[in-house]
Structure formats: structure tokens, C-alpha cells
Amino acid sequence: MFESPTIAEFVTQSNLASTLPGTLLVAWTLLLVLVDLFAGDEREHWTPLGACLGLGVSFVANLFVYAPAADQQTALYGMFIADAFTGFLNIVILVATLLAVLMSRDYLMRAGIHRGEYYILTLLSSAGAMFMVAANDLIVVFVALELLSIPLYILAAFRSIKNDGGELALKSEESGMKYFILGAFSSAFLVFGAALVYGASGTTNIPQILEVAPAVVDAASSATFYLVVGTALLIVGLGFKVAVVPFHMWTPDVYEGAPTPVTALMSVTAKIGGFAALLRILVTALSVLLLVDGGVAAWQTTISIIAALTLVLGNFVAISQRNLKRMLAYSSIAHAGYIMVALAAAGTAGSADSATQGALVYILAYMFTNLGAFAVVMTIERVDGGGGNIDDITGLARSRPLLAMAMTIFMLSLTGIPLTAGFVGKFMVFAAAVQAGLVGLAVIGVLTSVVSAFYYMRVVVNMYLRDSSGELLPALETVYVRWAINIALAGTLIFGIFYPLASNLVSMVSIA
Amino acid sequence: MDFLNDPNALPWLIPAGPLLAFLIITLLTNKSKLVPASDHHEYGGHHPDYDGMLVPVVARYSRVISIGVGMCGVLAALVISWVTLYNASQLHHIGQEVLASSIAWMDTGETAFKMGVLVDPATVIMLVMVPIAVLMIFIYSIGYMAHDPRQARFFALISLFAGAMLTLVVADNVLLLFVGWEIMGVCSYMLIGFWFEKESAYKAAIKAFTTTRIADVVMLLGIAYLYSLTGTLNYRDIMYNPETLDMLATTAPIIFGGWTVSAASIIGIFLIIGTVGKSAQFPLHVWLPDAMEGPTPVSAMIHAAAMVSAGIFSLIRLYPLFAAGGDPHHGVLTEPLAFMAVVGAFTALLAATMAVAQNDVKAVLAYSTISQLGFMMAALGIGAYIAAAFHLITHAFFKALLFMAAGSVIHGMEHGEHHVHEHGHGHDASHHPDEGHHFDPQDMRNMGGLRKTMPVTFWTFLIGGLSLSGFPIITAGFWSKDEILADAWLGVQNYGSGAHGMVFIMLALAAFMTAFYTMRQIALTFGGEARTEAAKHANLGKGVVSITMTLPLIILAFFAIGAGFVGVPNDFPVLNAIFSPEYNAFHHLTVEALPLSEATAAFSSLPDYHAKAPPFNIIPVATSVLVALLGLWLGWLVYWRKPLKAGQRDPMENFLGPLHPVLQNRYYLDEIYGRVFVAPSQWLSAQIISFLDRGIIDALLHIIARLFTWLGDLVKVLNLWLIDGVGDGIPIAIFNFGGWLRRMQSGRVQQYMLLILAAAVAIGIVLVLSSGAALAQ
């Protein structure tokens, strides 16, 4: 296809510069391995600091690469794409990782499992997520997904390095193993789906699939069958990553057993990666499956059903949870459902952009709020694993008023109360759904939001209204976690109060 | 940056400095630790109420940085305001042209609700006054708060206060005005209760907050109604748009018998009630005197530069709405105008009578503020729009001066008291009998003779006092008060308007009393000989404290005189040649904020907002000269010529007899409110808690909780019921189709995977079906 170029030609021709945010992060991480090696006893300071700096470097690179690029660029001969969509999600991923790193240092010190490789794995996983949002080719989707997932398998099992036979180590180990087996299983679906789509269209490049797919559909041959079944398998593989019903089953088990900062991280970055790939594949590549008369994509029904199931199951099962992490796990399933609503809305011709923008704003709001909530949960968890139940936060308002206030704001944002970021996200998603003609789905969304208020508000009620029976909760957190909570709180409030900020940020995003 | 070069967008930055300063101080520089109040080394404060407590002490470097940050913020606001004023002066015809910029804040379907900034003549006059007054208050605070352990907190809050005021000033719509309004409410709450260890301080804070809140709720109703009728809250779209005004004035929502009340009137009265609370008019004036509990710079902020001015400023902004449907210049008042005239004139007189009997140096000023705000409100009520704006500006300058001078006096008295203690002066007969253990440095009966020890304070206070009294020709207060009276007289003379007559008489009386109690205050504080040891030694000391506390007084004294000359009527004998040869500058500028005559002429419901200024008439001028001089002379006669001796009764007590305690106790209004409103509402809330909360709300919550738990359980049970039944035989389960729903969250990985596989099949089928429909075409 192309003659082999010199290295310099390769660098310029391939436009490697547009992949810098991700590649710089990987390079930095490899350097960090060395830093960690030589830091010795100082590693508990240097490695997290280095990780934060690496995120900063990547952040700056992202600004340079994406800020002027309202018009998209591709890199490595069409394998990667750099546009506003990528740039925005990169920022979300980087902020999420920063918050998770801030939480982690404290957690690892408390649990006595401080190891440098933890941060390295975290950064690698985030780099995977960043490649995934920049993926413009099914091969890259697959490889990036694995780069995202494999470190998370290890991180989920990270507590088991203590090997003390303690309950937490066993849980963490089980969590990692479950996540791994199910992840590998769903990866196989993804690969097989990609293979079938490739077979039908003769290319793995997402825009090129868009070009040839109409002919494939019109031919009504076995290729058409491959394309449809391939799409179904891709939905399964990615649906697992974003944890929507019925691929959600791993979520509560894995979230409960994994170390809390890891749970926080995977509840955000893994979902972002999965949704980005779903949006790119379904909206960009397979929007040709539009029915001519209604202007509605064939996959819209499927996605709508999944969204509705996810909303109902996630929100209702969350009600009966006592463990806070498990409750947040089900709540994160429910939130994936809201993003699925936006995805379904993107299947109507003409509303792809507004729905994508709604999904992005929702992801942004969800990132700040969910990480903040996990950070608060982490501060009240005890080293032995106790303290994570809903009864354990009783009376928090009296012992730790500021912490309780922060938690209240996170809960309000998760419910979607105005003046919080969560409201802005829900508003945009529902507006997009209504615009796309999915009124029923929007109604289900609103109703389940009301249901969700019940279990979120129970947390608030427990903190404020019920008297604490036991001793006052001591302050366990360090300044790192406090900053994580501060940042999350600021994001939740700023994007909630300055209503147009988020929608202006995503206004130039278009992937259709 | 384009932003800085765009004169339309620049006003956004005016409030940014103080707001940013608030954030920086709060988040970064306010580092404190707790030390015992008895630790004099760490804690340099001098408030005896802190004894035995742990007080937070801010590190010294952090105090200095906080002050620096606060000053930078307000200086930035000042500079940007001046640049904006320059930009505004470059407009061809300000009023018809304005500086405006807005962003879509929230999409409301077809249109978007816009938030923005606006610089029109009304904004301009505030931008001249507010930043300077605020800067003076900041400089003064450096000295006044020098020994307070919570300086950083103070500067953070007062920065936020200033930022909110500036937001309100540059806002282009009523909602943003309301936002600034409410932030100021919160700041005033926290600053009045700044020394919250004192019970009286936190009670005063709560009182101020709740009283203004009552009014704010009504105001919010007015805003909502306005929005529902017009679909916008932008000033230019409503107040400068005759069509909207005409629509509001001719819409008739409520009819009582034959009396129709227009929508404009209903909205107007709602909005005015908001100001009645904020600007402390009867009957919601009770919070303002108590607000003295805050540090004196806060009093100056509340009484002069910001909070109460905000109330009047909002009325000035909304004036076209109030006047729509009437014609105040020809003696026809609308309901809101009449409401303002009555409330304002009554408050002006009522508060003036209360001020006569006060002994607290700041309380006198507090009542005088209420009274002067009444002047402005009454002026607006009779259509004297420009006079009200004029008085707002001059009053802000001289009242800020008076408050800070009074603060200096108090500071000096405390200084003197310390001096007495340290040098072991025993109690002697010259002490006031009421003094007891608690020496009150604010009681004027403890003062006297301060002109000798605090000359700068004396002279500046004298200038401010004369301006407040309306001393003829040379003071700013004279020109603004005279203009109000001239406007009132015009109505009486030309149209025989009763309302104008009432306002004229009541304000003239109030002006007389103002002159009298001001002279009384000056005489009691500075005249005669020192009545206590503390007064004998009262001074501001030397160094930074003394400089920062006197410099603003001198600057403001200049404005207390000079600010009047921008508004000299252009037919005033002799002086017009010097100050207004062509036109009255203030009049010329301010009137442009109102809709044009040509535009309103087409609508019969609207008055001509650009009516001519009242022609020169000797009667109002003579009246204002007379009442001012008479009041000052009487005060001089009673209090200065024969200074009060230590322990001597106030001559007013003899003169007024049984009326004196009534005035001194503010007509017992606080007690009446306590009985009529506070006690019953406390009783009611107790009832609500015991009945509503426990009986109904709890039960309701329980029912909802049950319902949802039950639903959650139902889903769980369904899972079990649907899925159970296939023991361990997973291989069989593959063949047994029902088996795949086996107990969903079993913890078993393989069941999860089974579900995935099944779902994959299902999705494939659904997809094939839905694309099959496409293919079939």
C-alpha cells in the first residue's frame, strides 16, 4: 500500500504528533518504572508525584494537540483520530486518573500495600483509555481495550499481594479473577465481532467501513449477515466494558472486592473507553444501518432495550444494597444506562451530534461526582474493611460536617438535582432523547431518576438525621484525599452552577 | 486578550477582582490555628468576650497576604471601573447607546435566558461611587481590624460583599441583580455576626438575615411574575422598551370593585417590598440598628456603599416600571409610586425622631441612614428620579465618612480605656455613673472634648455631619436634599398634589430633625470637656493604624463636599455660572437611563420620563436652608454652648418628658414584633415539628420507604423465582433454556458468562430482525 519511508518521513507522514497525549503518557510511565526502581524508600513520595506529573504532561500535550483542532486529524495512516471528541474525553480521563492517584496513595499507605507498580499500572490503564477514545480502527479498539483492561485486572487483585489470608485479600483476589475471566470472555466476543465486520466490509478502518457498508447492506448476501452478527458481537464485547444489563453481572462483585481507588478508577475510565468505542463504531461506522423511511438506525431498538433494562435493574437493585461500594456499583450500572439513552438517541438521523454531546457532558458530570463519592467512602472505610456500610456513615454530619456536606452534594448530583453537574448531564441526555423521538425512554429515565433519589437520599438522611450510636468517626484521610474530594466537589458545582460551561465545551464535538 | 479590548465585555471583570480575592483568601491564605484567648503573645486581640475560649489565630504572614489579596482585588475593580467609565464616555450618546454583553445562560426551549452586563447611565453613577467608597472602607479596615485575630476571614467576606455589590451594579437583568442581592444578604449575615462570641452579635445577624429574607421572598414573586408576563428580565428589554412597559401598564390582572390594578403595579409593589427589607424601610427597618454589632467597616459597607444602596439602586433601575401607567410629574401617581412616597416619607420622619434620643454613636448614624433612605424612597415616589439618584450618591459618600469617623472615635475610646487601665488611673468622680464594670466605648455620654485629642476625626466628622444636615451651598447633602424638596414643591405648586405636599412637609420636618440630632451628636462627642478618663486619653496612636484610619476620612470628606457640585441646578442664581453653565451635569447624564420621550409619546399609558427639571423656586430652597440652619442652631444652642457635664441628664429627656423613653426604645417596635411575630412563629414551628413532622412527614416517608424496599425486594424475589430450580447442573442448564436466568447475582462467574452468551444471541436476533425490516424494503 505504501513504500517504506525513512524514520523522519514516517514521523511526519504518520502525524505521530496527534497521538502525543497517549504516547507521552506511556513513555512517561516507562520512565516512572525506573524512577520507582531507584527511589528506594522514598518511593511513597516520588512515584505518586511522578504519576501526577505525567498526567500533567499528557494534559498539556492534549491541549496543544487538540485545542486548535476543531477540524479532525488522523494519525498513523488512519489508525488514530484526533478531534474534539478525543480531546474532551482525554481531559476527563486524565482528571479521573489524577483523582484516583490522589486517593490511591492514602489507601495504599493505610492498607500497607504501597508498591510503585500500582501507579504504573494505573497510568498504563489510563493510556489505554486514551488510545481507545482516539481509536479510528477496530484493531486499535481491541488493543487499546486490552491495554485498558489488563492493568485493571491486576489492580483489582492488588490487595491480595498481602497474602495474609485476610478477608479483604481474598475478596480482592476473587474480584481480580472474576474481572479477568469475564473480561477475557467478552474480549473474545469483541474480536470475533470485529472479524465478522472486517469480513463483511474488507476493512477495519472505521470511516472506511462507513463508505463500503451501504453496498454491503444493499447486497443482502452472506456479507450482510456477517455485518449484522458482527455488530451484535461488538455490542456484547463493549457492553461488558461499560457494564450495561445484561453484561453487568461482574460489576458489583468486582467493585466490592477491588481496592476502593481502583473501583473508582475503573468505574470511570473503563466506561469512558467502552462508550467512546461504542459511539465511534455505532454512530460513525454503522450509522449506515439507518432505515430509509424513519431515519432510525437498526441498532437503536437493541440499544434502547438495553438502556431501559439497565435503568430499571440498576436503580431498583441499588435500593436493597447495604454496602456503600456495592450500592455505588449498581448506581454506576444505572448511570451507564443514562449514557446508553444518549447512545440510543444518536441512532436517529440528525440527532447524533446533540446526543453525543449529551453523553459527553453526562460522562464529565459522572466522572467528578462518582469519583468524589468513592473518595468519601474511602475516607470512612477502615483498614480491616469495615466501615463501608450505609449504617457506618450515620451521624457523619456531626462528626465530619464538611465531609458530610461534600457527600451530600455528590449524592444530589448523582440524583440529578439542579445546580449540580449531574443535572446538566441528565438534562442534556433527556433533551437529546426527546429530540430523537425516544420519549418513552426519556420517561423511563426520569422515573428511574426519581427511584434513584430514594437510595441516594438515604445516605444523606443517615448522615444528617439519624443519631450516631457508636463513637464519632475519626479523620482517616490525608491531604491527598482531601484534594481529591475538593477537586471533585469543585467540578460538580462549577459545571452545575455555570450551566453553559459544559455544553459550550462540547459544542464543537461531532462524530457522525 | 480580546476580552480586555472589548469595551462591551470589560464590565464582566469589574466584580471579578473582589470575588477572586474572596476565593483566594478562603482557599489558600486563611490558615489558622486555635490558641487560648488568654495567650497574649499569640493572640493580640482585645475583645474581653473571648476570655476563656480557644480562638482561631491566623498566622501573621497569612494576615498580611490576605490583606494584600483583598486590596489587589478591590484595586483591580477600581481600575477596571475607571476604564469602563472612560469607555462609556466614548459613547456618542450614553443611554441610547450602552455597553452591554451577555451569554446564553440557560436554554428555555425557543429562546435562551441571557445573563449579562450592562453599563448605562444608572450603572455609571454607581461605578463612580461604589469602587471608591469600597476602597476607602478597605483601607480603613486595615487599621481598624489590625488587632483582630480573624483578619483573613474578614477580608475574604468583605471582598465577597464588594464583589456581590459590583455584580449587582453591572448586572443587565433582574435575576443577576437578585443573585448579587442575596450574596450580600449572606455576607451581611456573616459580617454582622463576625464577633459571634457575643450573643448580641449573632442575634443581630439572624435578625438581619431573616428580616431581609421575608422581603426577598416577596421580591422573588415579583420577579417571577415579571418574567411570566414579559419572557425576559433584561432591563433594556423591559425598562427601555415602551411597548413592554405599555403592555405591563395596561394588563389588568386584578380588579377590586371598580378599581383596576395593573400588572405593572402588582409587580412594582412586590419589588418595592424587597427594597423595603433591604433598604430598611418601615416596617422592616428593625434589623439595621442591630447591624451595628458588626465591625465598623462593615457598618460603613452596609449603610453606605453597598447593601442599603443596592435597595434604592434597584428601585432606580426599575423606576420606569413603577411610573408606567401614571404621570408623577403632573401629579398622577401609580400605586407603587404612592406606596413608595408614603413609606419613604413616613420612614424618614419616624427614623429621625428615633435618632434624636439615641446615645450610641453608631445608633444615631444607623437611624439617620434609615431616615435618609426614606428621603430617597419618597423622592422616587413623587417621580423625583434624578434627585433620588443624586441623594443616593452624596449620601453614600458622607455616610461612609461618618461611619468610619465614628469607628475612629470608638477605636480611640478603646485606646483611651486601655491607656487608663495600663497607667492605673483609678476610678474618679468624673466617671459616668452608668459605666459600672462594662465601659461602653460607643456611648456618647462617655465622650466629650474629643476635638482636642482627635482633630482629624473631628474635622472630617464635622464635614460629614454638615453634609448630612444639608448645610447650605458648600455641602453635597444640601444640593441633593434641595432637589428632592424642589421636585416635591413643583407638584404642590402646579398640580396641587396632596402626595407631593405630604412628602414636602414630612421631609422638611425630617431634615430639620436631621440637622438637630447631627449637631447633638457632634457636640456630645467632640464638644465640651472630656466626661471620662478614657475620653481624655482617646486617640488613634501612631503608625499604620492611625494613617489607614484617617486617610480614607480625608478623601471621603472631599467627596462629601465636592460630590454636590456636579448636580447644581442650571438656573440656580450665581452658582450656575460656575458649576453648571450649560446644563446640570448629573441631571443630564442620569435622565438618559429612562426611555426617550419620542418613544413613549406613542403610548398614552406612559408618562414622559424626560420631564424637565424643576425650575428654580425660592420656596424649597429657602425651606431647605432654613430647616438645616435652624436645626443646627438649635443643636448648637442646647448641646454645644452648654456642654453636657459628666452624669448630667440629657436636656432632651426633660424636654420630651415621657416621650423620650418611647423614642429611645424605638417606639417599642422590636418588642411588639417579638410578641406579634416571633413568639407565635416559634410556637407554630414547635407545633409543626411535633405534629406535621412526626405525624405526617415521617409516616409518609415510611410509606415511601416501604414501597421502594418492597419494589427492590420484588425484583430480587422475581430473580429467585424465575431462576431457581436448576441445582448444580450447569451443563443441563444449557439445554434447559429456563436455567439461564438462574439466580442472577450468584457470584458464579460461569453463570454470568452464560447470560452474556444468551444476550449475544438475543441481540443478534433483534438486530437481524430490525435490519431485516430495512432489507425487506
Next chain:
Amino acid sequence: MNAIGTEPYIILSMVLFLMGALGVLIRRNAILLFMSVELMLNSANLALVAFAREWGQVDGHVFVFFVMTVAAAEVAIGLALIVNIFRERQSINIDDLQQMRG
């Protein structure tokens, strides 16, 4: 050359995929479970190679190399986890992992 068309390969790969999936579902031993997952991935590889032959491109082959590399990485992680679990519990029965549920 192309005596055999693409479709038989695809049918074979689908059968292999299903067999792998069934193996994953039925086996209790974690190691056998992994082998089944590998079977699924390799069935996809077969399909990719077959399609690449049909289209006359290298894209499919490139994809296969990536899949093989990633699968190797996955196995490394998986085996490490299994060793860890075996040391704790002296068992690699997948059904033992159900501490968390509900």
C-alpha cells in the same frame, strides 16, 4: 487456487467459537477455562485469516498478530492470578470464587 471458498472457514470458526464458549461455561478448572477462552480467540483468528485471504489484504493478518500478542499477555496475567489463588486456597475450582454475591 481458491478451491475452497471462504464460507466453510467461517462456519468452522463459528463452531470453534461456540465450542470455546461452551467449554468456558462448563469447565470448573480455571486452567481449562482459559484454554477455552484461547480457543474462542483463535477461532476469531481463523475467521480473520480467512477473510484476509478473501480480500487479498494483510489487514486481517496484522489483526491476528495483535490478537495473539494480547492473548499471550492475558494468559500471563491469568496464570499469575491462578497461582496466587492456588497458594491461598489450594484449589483452582472456579466455583470457589463466590464470596461476593447478591
